[in-house]
Amino acid sequence: SQQGEEDPQALSIQEGENATMNCSYKTSINNLQWYRQNSGRGLVHLILIRSNEREKHSGRLRVTLDTSKKSSSLLITASRAADTASYFCATDKGGAQKLVFGQGTRLTINP
Amino acid sequence: DADVTQTPRNRITKTGKRIMLECSQTKGHDRMYWYRQDPGLGLRLIYYSFDVKDINKGEISDGYSVSRQAQAKFSLSLESAIPNQTALYFCATRAGGGENTEAFFGQGTRLTVV
Numbered sequence: 012s013q014q015g016e017e018d019p020q021a022l023s024i025q026e027g028e029n030a031t032m033n034c035s036y037k038t039s040i041n042n043l044q045w046y047r048q049n050s051g052r053g054l055v056h057l058i059l060i061r062s063n064e065r066e067k068h069s070g071r072l073r074v075t076l077d078t079s080k081k082s083s084s085l086l087i088t089a090s091r092a093a094d095t096a097s098y099f100c101a102t103d104k105g106g107a108q109k110l111v112f113g114q115g116t117r118l119t120i121n122p
Numbered sequence: 123d124a125d126v127t128q129t130p131r132n133r134i135t136k137t138g139k140r141i142m143l144e145c146s147q148t149k150g151h152d153r154m155y156w157y158r159q160d161p162g163l164g165l166r167l168i169y170y171s172f173d174v175k176d177i178n179k180g181e182i183s184d185g186y187s188v189s190r191q192a193q194a195k196f197s198l199s200l201e202s203a204i205p206n207q208t209a210l211y212f213c214a215t216r217a218g219g220g221e222n223t224e225a226f227f228g229q230g231t232r233l234t235v236v
Contacts, residue, residue, distance in 0.1 A: 020162075041221050053126075053212060053227035054165075061222055099164060105221045108153060108172075109180070110214075114164040 017100060017113040025121050030087040032116040034100030035080075041105035043076055043083050048097045048115070057085075057098075090120045125149050128213050128228035135203050135235055143198045143231045145213030152218035154196040155225070156180075156188060159210040168211075171196055172218065203235040 018033045042061045046054040060067045060076045067074045073086040087094055097117045101110040126147045135141050152173050157165040167180030169188040177188060185207060187199045200207055213228040
C-alpha cells in the first residue's frame with residue numbers, strides 16, 4: 012500500500028505563481044524526499060528533509076515537514092513552464108532503506 | 123552516459139512469454155531496486171537488493187523474479203507475462219551505509235503485454 016498520499020492530484024497555475032503540493036504519510040519516518048518526473052521519464056531527486064528538520068530550501072524549492080501531523084509540503088516559487096512535471100513524495104522508514112512513494116501531483120504551468 | 127541504464131527502453135511482448143529487463147549502474151551503489159509505475163498509482167516496489175547475495179521481495183513481487191549478477195547489474199524477469207503487467211518499470215540505486223540518501227533512477231522501460 013502507498014505510504015504517502017499527495018494532494019492535490021493535479022494542479023494547474025499560471026507562470027510566475029507559486030505552486031504548493033502536500034504529502035501525508037502514515038508511519039514514523041527517518042526522512043522524506045521529493046522527486047520530479049517529466050512525462051514518461053525517470054524520477055529526479057529534488058530535496059531530502061530529515062525527520063528532525065522542519066524546513067529546508069533549495070533554490071526556488073521550499074519543503075516543510077510536520078512529523079506531529081505526518082505531513083510535508085513542497086512549495087515552488089515563481090513557477091516556470093519548465094516546472095511542468097509530476098512531483099512525488101517518498102518516505103524512508105530507515106532500516107531496509109525502502110523508499111515508499113505517493114501517487115504524485117501532476118503540475119501544469121501555463122505560459 | 124547515464125549513471126543508471128535500463129534496457130530495453132520499450133518492449134512489446136505476447137502473453138505467456140518470458141521477458142527480462144536489465145539494469146546496470148556506474149554509481150558504485152550497493153542498493154538496487156525495481157519499481158513499477160501505473161497511472162494514478164505512483165511507484166510500487168517489486169524487489170530490492172542490498173548486495174549480490176541479498177534479494178528481498180517488495181510489495182508486488184508475485185509474477186516477477188530478479189537476479190543480481192554483479193554489484194552493478196540487477197535484472198527483472200517476468201516468467202510468463204500477462205496483460206496486467208503492462209506498465210512503466212524503473213530501476214533505482216541508493217548508496218548504502220547510511221539512511222539519508224537519495225535514489226537515482228534509470229529512464230524506465232515501457233513494457234506492453236498483448
